[in-house]
Amino acid sequence: MDLSEIRLNPEQKLAVDTLNGPLLIIAGAGSGKTGVITSRIANMLNHGIPQSQILAMTFTNKAAKEMEARVKSLTGKKLTNLTISTFHAFGVKILREHYVDMGFRPNFSIYDTGDKISCLKEAARELKLKYENPELMELANMFAAIKTERQPWDNTIDQHKPLYKEYEEHMRIYNAVDFDDLIVLPIHLMEEHSDILEKYQNRFRYIMVDEFQDTSSIQYRFLHLMAEKYRNICCVGDDDQSIYSWRGANYGNILQFEKDYPELIEIKLERNYRSTGTILKAANAVIANNTNRKLKELWTEMSHNEMTIKHTLPDDDKDEGDFIASTIASLRMKEHMKYDQFGILIRTNSLSKAIEDALLSSNIPYTMSGGTSFFQRAEIRDIISYLRVINNPDDDVNLLRIINTPRRGIGKRALETLIDESQRHSQSLYSTMTSLLFSADSELSTKLRNGIAEIVDLVEDFKDRFKEAGALAATGVELVEEINYWEYLLQEHASNDKVAKWKNDNIIMFMDFMSRWEKNPDNLEPSLQKWLNRITLVTRDDTDDNEAGKVNLMTIHASKGLEFDVVFLAGVEKDIIPHERAIAEDPANVEEERRLFYVAITRARKKLYITSCLKRRQMREMIDSSPSPFLDEIPLELMEAMEIEEEVEDPKEAEQYFARLPWK
């Protein structure tokens, strides 16, 4: 493909041609944003800007991958030096280059939320504090806010300072960093070492940021640091699609950007190329209820003979799933649509269950991305923990997870003694274990000594084996055999060996991912640590485009940036969207929930189906539900109530149906 073949409207063209100086692109949903960004990069390359000087920041790894593929097809060039990365992955890159300056050893671990909670729990135990899980999660969120400077210490929370300090100390001992560190540590590094800052400024003279509305204040500070000198920074965003404020996203960054770079050029992309007029009108009407937004109105020249938005009220979540499955099946038959043209969007992961059941029983292939993904399954986490410990034996959190899995006779009591011992010496558990093992006079019971020796031998043995080049996955398979994990699974699921088999299959699949990653020529010098870093930063299981030919089921959050010909928006009910907990936190959150609803609607190209159940299974019981108040914001003429076919035989029933509609 050639750049000149791409037809751009005047605003898009201006965006693509403006290569120097600060640029702000306000890009409405479906306005061809990705095309503009990739064309702009291609244009830079055509103008002789070296790949190595370009840094493009994206929000997800998936977006990064897609962007790279599109630039590749536009330019036909090999992109060995172009950096397209998420903020977090870029942080890892800097950490890998400068771990010494930051006080880490080379094989550092990256802790995800679960590891973080475990580490916090350990730290609390050390201080003889006991917290319930929800409290720990609250503390974890608070500490994240403090670390990223969203919240200062004050006398209402100062009591938690010791725990915070203890947590940080543990992380140092474990040679581990958390997600926030990946952003914060590079900033500190650059602020403290002007030579390093300058190195990065000179290296990346052209910076682009996608999904700018979802950057946090601290991420903005990072961008500003990097871009200040050459001022070639282009931010692309849409304040109406800001849906990550709970994670620190601050769309006020758009205003800050205008302040810091008063010379910037601002371009608005308001022409929508994605959706039908009906869908667009509905989206515009919904988002118009938000205050405090940059004014823009999307418009389209899409052809007519459009379908209205269809709304149905299934009796319960099972009916909802069945409705979606049968509609997909019939559209596929009647309109020859392919599975991957369908997207099913949900507000929370827990809503997926009933839909998945329905898709499965209708034999409709699907992928569920995000959420409790594959990598979170207990058996996969176990194996990952082994790999983490082999890579970084000081990683106590992961060592604790596997030290007695499968059973090695190292029980609770023994562990407590070991942990106390390591605390006394301010060293990691593993160091304590090795020194105990080699000191002759330690009073270890034979049983305990054997258990410890077993794990230490295993780690030392596999540390070497993994270092041998080119055999990551093969060594992984050997590891799984060595620890007898299959035996353990059988034992654990003695009553149901189908489960054991299923879990074992998952591990085989996991090893297969590893093998494919290892063999991919794009991954230069694959190593155990690189693989581990990668899988902690990738939640979405992007299994090398296995998704083709499957229906896409995902949360609304995960759908950002994607589009589908047909979208089903399920669970559009009171307390689900807007979510009750979001509103309970702060009633003002209704605006973000509305943006979420807006993002969901604008994913649809041609057809949009909305479902609201009247009852829904929650945990054990059936609870009553009612349609979301957001539905009232869609103009009546754009949306049509639709009966679920088999059910309405009786006119009376239809009458009742209409009586139940919220706007009647």
Add this chain to the structure above:
DNA sequence: TGCCGAGGCCTTTTT
């Protein structure tokens, strides 16, 4: 002291 079974509880969204 380690292991196993019973009972309670829950995650809103993700790098």
Add this chain to the structure above:
DNA sequence: GGCCTCGGCA
């Protein structure tokens, strides 16, 4: 429906 915790047993 599954994971974690606690209490009793070997």
